[in-house]
Amino acid sequence: MATTxxxxxxxxxxxxxxxxxxxxxxxxxxxxLWTRATQTVxxxxxxxxxxxxxxEQPGDAEDVEGRPFVGPAGKLLDRxxxxxxxxxxxxxxxxxxxxxxxxxxxxxxxxxxxPNARQMAACKPWLExxxxxxxxxxxxxxxxxxxxxxxxxxxxxxxxRGQLIQSSLAPHVIATVHPSSILRAPDDESRExxxxxxxxxxxxxxxxxxxxxxxxxxGALGRAGRGPGQTVRARRRHVGGxxxxx
Ligand code: URA
Ligand code: SF4
Numbered sequence: 001m002a003t004t005x006x007x008x009x010x011x012x013x014x015x016x017x018x019x020x021x022x023x024x025x026x027x028x029x030x031x032x033l034w035t036r037a038t039q040t041v042x043x044x045x046x047x048x049x050x051x052x053x054x055x056e057q058p059g060d061a062e063d064v065e066g067r068p069f070v071g072p073a074g075k076l077l078d079r080x081x082x083x084x085x086x087x088x089x090x091x092x093x094x095x096x097x098x099x100x101x102x103x104x105x106x107x108x109x110x111x112x113x114x115p116n117a118r119q120m121a122a123c124k125p126w127l128e129x130x131x132x133x134x135x136x137x138x139x140x141x142x143x144x145x146x147x148x149x150x151x152x153x154x155x156x157x158x159x160x161r162g163q164l165i166q167s168s169l170a171p172h173v174i175a176t177v178h179p180s181s182i183l184r185a186p187d188d189e190s191r192e193x194x195x196x197x198x199x200x201x202x203x204x205x206x207x208x209x210x211x212x213x214x215x216x217x218x219g220a221l222g223r224a225g226r227g228p229g230q231t232v233r234a235r236r237r238h239v240g241g242x243x244x245x246x
Pocket of ligand 1: 062067068180
């Protein structure tokens with residue numbers, strides 16, 4: 001029996017919801033990656049999330065747990081989001097490719113291997129449908145694989161990191177480094193400066209996530225209660241009556 005059944009597009013439900021999509025993706029065999037992985041690691045978060053964070057693919061820990069960004073890179077991402085004032089609990093977190101890819105082991109740990117172009121293309125329909133369903137205000141592309149999956153293979157993180165990118169994907173799209181690149185920094189000093197630069201990039205997209213006053217209605221907050229970038233400080237500043245930067 002063949003191990004692949006064609007691109008994931010064939011498996012997208014006709015009338016998709018996030019739950020239906022997740023259910024369908026659990027059985028995906030559209031590329032060879034499912035054979036060595038434990039399970040599909042689908043995106044996680046609220047359907048109403050305004051910010052979508054997209055990584056490369058699940059790692060060793062994510063493959064075992066079945067949830068995105070729960071391993072060392074996820075812990076670093078959590079810290080950076082907190083510093084940037086983005087609430088992960090109100091974000092949707094996913095990956096460009098939904099199965100862990102690995103080829104060698106180091107001790108007990110399986111070493112992640114970048115997905116190839118064929119695997120990325122096969123998996124893309126899952127991510128595209130997640131974006132269509134969520135219609136986020138902000139998309140954060142974490143690393144080259146995520147950025148190239150959506151913006152094309154010639155997109156350079158080094159040239160474009162931290163800049164707002166014109167794209168039909170969402171009103172605000174930004175690309176930055178992958179958090180695991182910070183974990184790989186050779187010493188404490190470079191790790192700290194890489195972390196600071198990462199947080200700076202993330203802060204670029206917090207203003208559009210803040211709730212805004214509805215024009216002409218005093219006291220009414222635009223998207224109050226579901227603005228994921230909302231920190232206590234930001235909310236106070238907003239409620240205090242000053243118009244937040246746009
Ligand atoms: N790295 C990723 O790109 N995604 C994860 O979910 C975990 C690590
Ligand atoms: Fe399907 Fe993506 Fe897994 Fe390949 S990596 S089997 S396309 S879910």
